[in-house]
Amino acid sequence: MSLTTPTPEPTPDDVARGLAEFERHLAEQIPALPAVLPVETGGETKRVQRLRAEVAEAHLLADLQDDAAPLLLDTAKVRKRRKAAREAARLHELAQDPAMRAYQAARMRRLLVAAGMVSLSLALAWSTAGVQTFAADGAPAWSPSWVFAWLVEPFMSLALLVVVGARAYLGTHGQPIHSPTLVRIEWLFLALTLGMNAWPYLPGVAETFSVSRLVLHILGPIVAVAIVTALPIILAAFTGLDHGDAGRLTGLTYSANAHDPVRAPGPDVAHLIDRARTLIATGELPEVPSAYRLQRALRCGMDDARAVRDALNHPTTN
Structure with a gap:
């Protein structure tokens, strides 16, 4: 039976020596770390340089932020909206022009006449079958x-369309026909x-x-x-439309003497003469502008x- 020698417990001195070793x-x-971090140019570390650059950038941004010049520039959306507004204003101004109003009225009048004639043709075509049944009389x-019963409605419709078409055409050209005879023929x-x-x-004729x-x-x-009843009334209303100055563009006569003005200049005309002279001076009108x-x-x-025009060409008459 073997005996083991007990290990002595370490003393504090042994522990200190072990830690030192x-x-x-x-x-x-492990190689020893340098006592001082390596320095960059100027004795500043990269971290200091980054912070310095960030501070400098902040100062520049603060200075530029006070400048309102970027706010004065129009963005693409603003330019688009401004262009649309300018276009709308010009279209509105054009719509107030007497010539444009007359053109729009004539265009609408032609459209209504065309739609009315198409509707009248379809209505007469719709009644063709009923007229054929009446004319055939059970044949x-x-x-x-x-077969000939199918021709009764077409030749009546063509005759009616001739009368209505003539009245509509002449009505659209300002020469409406007021003839009781044509009205009786239509009816x-x-x-x-x-x-x-x-x-x-x-009732009483049909079996059921x-x-x-x-x-x-x-x-x-x-x-x-x-x-047929409404179309002449509509055309008469279009004929009586007042388009402003456009209604005075025709039917005018000149004076027999070319040196005499068409009429004596009044206060309004005198104001127009001054405006015309200003436009001539700025080059927007020729020196001898036409009336048009x-x-x-x-x-x-x-x-x-x-x-x-007469006042500008003959100042002595003004």
């Missing part, structure tokens, strides 16, 4: 009477069309009366009557433009 061993294994299909054709469409479906069938067959003639150029530049009536 351990520190010495670490010092031998067998494809028999001569049955005669429309009454025949309405009667022939409605007769086979009237149906309100819906009667309404469907008289719908075309009723629409035709409405259009004056009317466009001064936005006045042709009478006033002629008076201004």
